[in-house]
Amino acid sequence: MTFEAAYGEAIQVAPCVCRLTAPNPSPFTFHGTNTYVVGKDTLAVIDPGPDDDAHLAAILAAIGGRPVSHIFVSHTHRDHSPLAARLKAETGAVVAAEGPHRPARPLRIDEANALDASGDKDFRPDLALADDQVIDGDGWALRTVLTPGHCANHAAFALEGTGVLFSADHVMAWSTTIVAPPDGAMSDYMASLDKLLARDDRIFFPGHGGPVTDPQPFLRGLKAHRRMRERAILERIAGGDRLIPEMVRAIYRNTDPRLHGAAALSVLAHLEDLVAGGAVMVDGEVAIDSAFRPA
Incomplete structure (x- = not known):
């Protein structure tokens, strides 16, 4: 662009x-x-x-x-x-x-x-x-x-x-x-x-x-991107990742490292929803340093 x-x-x-x-x-x-x-x-x-x-x-x-x-x-x-x-x-x-x-x-x-x-x-x-x-x-x-x-x-x-x-x-x-x-x-x-x-x-x-x-297809693309990111997080957890930094290093490996802190918070935002929906388990409250596991 x-x-x-x-x-x-x-x-x-x-x-x-x-x-x-x-x-x-x-x-x-x-x-x-x-x-x-x-x-x-x-x-x-x-x-x-x-x-x-x-x-x-x-x-x-x-x-x-x-x-x-x-x-x-x-x-x-x-x-x-x-x-x-x-x-x-x-x-x-x-x-x-x-x-x-x-x-x-x-x-x-x-x-x-x-x-x-x-x-x-x-x-x-x-x-x-x-x-x-x-x-x-x-x-x-x-x-x-x-x-x-x-x-x-x-x-x-x-x-x-x-x-x-x-x-x-x-x-x-x-x-x-x-x-x-x-x-x-x-x-x-x-x-x-x-x-x-x-x-x-x-x-x-x-x-x-x-x-x-062209807003309508762009919006649909944004929704699809977020769902893809959610699936990637679930795949990392199923594969053994437990901590957010582990997930970020894999999922955002081609992203500017200066943005990895923001990426970690984005992963946290997805995990809040996944835990609330019962797809992921965690002991205690969802936090940036929590250990996550499959449901």
């Missing part, structure tokens, strides 16, 4: 939709976080991004002095939400999101201080969005599509009447989504894929990388 980040530059990707990419490339963010400016006269900004001076300046240049009524935040990871406060101070816009950062399930005692360090725990929206809620702007309307999984408060936003869905980190063309307990949950993620499959959007604009131009 070809994608030009064009840092500092607003790229028109659809009528009345421009994309700016923050200069925060990494193995987890691809070339950086995408911010979208929606509208013509009075604007909305989706996912202002990390707290970065250059990116704030680029967003303000793209706004060009026009009023901004709303700042939408898809979720509270630090590459998406922190700049909302400074952009609000510059524009007076209402910050809208599902809610503050929280775990996808109750924390165990050993996780009390271990909730994903990438979470923006200071974030509080001015407006808490419900599923299917529509915010009308000046010449645009955005419908909230709650899509938990990557994290508990993840939301996508549909630009009404256009077939455009801003899918944030739930669906991306460049990579599969990280689902890392306790921040996220695989059962939630799979249910959210089904939710998007029930829609008829024609294009997704994600939080990182370029668009997903």
Whole structure:
């Protein structure tokens, strides 16, 4: 997939939709976080991004002095939400999101201080969005599509009447989504894929990388990939693997080693579901250092 980040530059990707990419490339963010400016006269900004001076300046240049009524935040990871406060101070816009950062399930005692360090725990929206809620702007309307999984408060936003869905980190063309307990949950993620499959959007604009131009087969492919990963975990356990690092070394042997920590959490997310469904056994609670065995 070809994608030009064009840092500092607003790229028109659809009528009345421009994309700016923050200069925060990494193995987890691809070339950086995408911010979208929606509208013509009075604007909305989706996912202002990390707290970065250059990116704030680029967003303000793209706004060009026009009023901004709303700042939408898809979720509270630090590459998406922190700049909302400074952009609000510059524009007076209402910050809208599902809610503050929280775990996808109750924390165990050993996780009390271990909730994903990438979470923006200071974030509080001015407006808490419900599923299917529509915010009308000046010449645009955005419908909230709650899509938990990557994290508990993840939301996508549909630009009404256009077939455009801003899918944030739930669906991306460049990579599969990280689902890392306790921040996220695989059962939630799979249910959210089904939710998007029930829609008829024609294009997704994600939080990182370029668009997903044919969403329905892409979504079916993502579901198949997750089921394939689940089968691979079951095969490793049946073959004698008991610990998550053993499984990661085998299943992700062709993956950048810098991503093996995230891969281990993804395996943990699958194992939470497999244990809950009775396909895998474990003594005590499911944890990153648990020993797993066939049911």
